Amino acid sequence: MRYAIEAEGLVKRFDDTVALAGVDLVAGAGTVLGLLGPNGAGKTTVVRILATLARPDAGTARVGGHDVVRSPDRVRKLIGLTGQYASVDENLTGHQNLFMIGRLLGMSRPDARDRAGALLARFGLTDAGGRGAKGYSGGMRRRLDLAASLVGDPRIIYLDEPTTGLDPHARAELWDVVRTLAADGVTVLLTTQYMDEADQLADAITVLDRGAVVASGTPDALKAQVGGQRLEIRPARADQRDAAAGIVAEVIGRSPDRRGDLLSVPVHDLGLPPAVFRRLDEAGIPVAELALRRPSLDEVFRVLTGTPRPAADLPVTMERIPA
Amino acid sequence: MMPLAQQGFTLAWRSLVPLKNSPGQLVGYVLQPVLMIAVFVYLFGGAAAGGDRHLAVLYALPGVLAQSALMATIATGVNLNTDLHNGVFDRFRSLPIVRAAPLLGRVLADLCLLGVSVGIALLAGFAVGFRIGTGPVQLAVAVGLILAIAVSLSWGSALLGLVSKTPASMQVTATAVIMPLTLGSSAFIPVGGMPGWLQWWMKVNPTSHLAGAVRGLLVGRPYDAHLASDILFTLGWAAVMLAVFVPLAGRAYRRRI
Numbered sequence: 001m002r003y004a005i006e007a008e009g010l011v012k013r014f015d016d017t018v019a020l021a022g023v024d025l026v027a028g029a030g031t032v033l034g035l036l037g038p039n040g041a042g043k044t045t046v047v048r049i050l051a052t053l054a055r056p057d058a059g060t061a062r063v064g065g066h067d068v069v070r071s072p073d074r075v076r077k078l079i080g081l082t083g084q085y086a087s088v089d090e091n092l093t094g095h096q097n098l099f100m101i102g103r104l105l106g107m108s109r110p111d112a113r114d115r116a117g118a119l120l121a122r123f124g125l126t127d128a129g130g131r132g133a134k135g136y137s138g139g140m141r142r143r144l145d146l147a148a149s150l151v152g153d154p155r156i157i158y159l160d161e162p163t164t165g166l167d168p169h170a171r172a173e174l175w176d177v178v179r180t181l182a183a184d185g186v187t188v189l190l191t192t193q194y195m196d197e198a199d200q201l202a203d204a205i206t207v208l209d210r211g212a213v214v215a216s217g218t219p220d221a222l223k224a225q226v227g228g229q230r231l232e233i234r235p236a237r238a239d240q241r242d243a244a245a246g247i248v249a250e251v252i253g254r255s256p257d258r259r260g261d262l263l264s265v266p267v268h269d270l271g272l273p274p275a276v277f278r279r280l281d282e283a284g285i286p287v288a289e290l291a292l293r294r295p296s297l298d299e300v301f302r303v304l305t306g307t308p309r310p311a312a313d314l315p316v317t318m319e320r321i322p323a
Numbered sequence: 324m325m326p327l328a329q330q331g332f333t334l335a336w337r338s339l340v341p342l343k344n345s346p347g348q349l350v351g352y353v354l355q356p357v358l359m360i361a362v363f364v365y366l367f368g369g370a371a372a373g374g375d376r377h378l379a380v381l382y383a384l385p386g387v388l389a390q391s392a393l394m395a396t397i398a399t400g401v402n403l404n405t406d407l408h409n410g411v412f413d414r415f416r417s418l419p420i421v422r423a424a425p426l427l428g429r430v431l432a433d434l435c436l437l438g439v440s441v442g443i444a445l446l447a448g449f450a451v452g453f454r455i456g457t458g459p460v461q462l463a464v465a466v467g468l469i470l471a472i473a474v475s476l477s478w479g480s481a482l483l484g485l486v487s488k489t490p491a492s493m494q495v496t497a498t499a500v501i502m503p504l505t506l507g508s509s510a511f512i513p514v515g516g517m518p519g520w521l522q523w524w525m526k527v528n529p530t531s532h533l534a535g536a537v538r539g540l541l542v543g544r545p546y547d548a549h550l551a552s553d554i555l556f557t558l559g560w561a562a563v564m565l566a567v568f569v570p571l572a573g574r575a576y577r578r579r580i
Binding site for chain 2: 051079080081091092105148
């Protein structure tokens with residue numbers, strides 16, 4: 001089995017809106033696939049189909065080699081699901097939640113108790129395990145939800161926007177959990193609207209927009225697809241800015257964009273930047289900042305989904321981090 | 324243990340264990356039958372039985388038992404509807420469990436609560452002077468009949484809960500169904516002296532037959548004249564409701580989730 005998750009031409013309509021308009025995606029066994037897209041792109045619908053919670057109107061999907069429509073029970077034996085809105089039973093304690101899942105999966109009482117205890121410990125919830133989940137913080141609830149999806153030791157896990165609404169600390173904790181899962185060889189399908197999250201965690205990314213895949217590939221490939229690298233130069237002296245821009249234009253063959261005192265130009269031939277540095281040095285133009293950088297996934301995302309890019313001087317990645 | 328049984332019991336446990344954490348939620352189950360006994364024995368009963376309170380207790384208590392069971396079935400639909408709006412059902416559905424297990428768990432849990440309600444009603448009845456004039460076998464059969472009607476009606480309640488938009492709308496509809504079913508019966512007031520159309524309804528109403536059967540079984544004479552037909556009618560109603568509601572609820576459940 002090459003792919004743990006394969007979907008082809010998934011279509012889903014709700015009344016007269018088309019949620020998915022033919023989505024293809026694959027996730028190799030033991031890899032992390034990031035499903036990236038803005039709100040309403042159809043990410044949750046994809047997850048619900050792959051988790052056998054919804055039926056596609058057209059197209060097929062196989063999880064662990066089993067068709068999600070024809071053999072949903074086989075698929076359910078393989079997967080763990082952590083929804084966008086933590087699906088824990090608020091009326092039960094943390095321990096009772098996990099114990100219940102263990103029993104539902106056919107474990108004996110002692111086994112289910114042990115498993116619950118071990119998972120609570122793994123997610124730092126041992127002390128809170130005897131308290132009602134109603135009183136948990138958002139981060140604790142999300143961790144309990146994740147623990148609940150791991151009771152059966154699934155080899156394939158869906159994480160539907162696991163960090164939406166979490167504070168940066170709780171978010172970092174969840175990232176660590178995902179990394180641990182990936183290190184254990186679990187296949188992870190992670191949906192997110194945060195580019196940095198996909199960039200940090202995913203081996204491959206599928207970008208979804210308005211129910212259709214607009215790009216897929218490794219994070220590096222996606223960045224390259226959008227524009228390769230950019231050379232950025234900030235001359236130390238303002239009166240030399242034009243001279244510097246002239247040299248850049250001459251060597252690269254394109255005049256640089258100016259953002260304040262920063263000169264920025266896309267480069268496709270990596271032999272050229274050293275020539276630029278040499279020429280600037282020869283011309284006696286000291287440089288305060290020099291960088292060769294890839295576009296952030298944020299920019300990639302904005303280009304691919306057609307969302308206008310933000311004003312250039314805004315710190316692009318910071319604004320995406322939820323409060 | 325069979326998977327369905329383990330899953331059903333686990334999900335029933337899940338519904339019942341919060342009551343252990345906050346027993347306050349049980350107050351309704353306790354208060355309802357006590358209140359009903361007060362109303363029908365002391366408020367109306369004395370009048371209906373010509374001022375004889377003991378006779379009123381003998382007549383009304385079996386009715387209260389039946390009514391407590393019927394009222395308690397509303398909870399099934401309300402709780403089910405609440406669960407549907409709760410992410411936890413998505414979790415259940417993504418697990419390799421029998422599809423109907425959450426439905427079964429709900430009905431099982433409500434059956435336990437209903438047992439509590441009926442038990443309390445019986446105890447309250449003893450407190451105001453009710454005595455079983457027959458024997459333990461009759462008591463067992465009476466409880467069995469009450470459970471049979473309650474279980475079959477629970478599935479109707481489940482159906483209503485599955486097709487209702489919100490728990491509140493479910494509650495309103497269910498009350499509108501249960502009220503004529505319980506009050507429009509001979510559970511508390513004998514049929515004689517009612518207008519013809521009401522007599523007709525009271526005679527077909529399953530609550531009348533259930534209350535009549537329970538009365539005949541627990542009190543004995545003079546209420547056991549129609550005992551056999553009341554038992555048959557009750558079982559017939561239970562069978563019909565099961566045959567109608569279980570498949571419909573199953574279908575609504577598959578649609579809803």
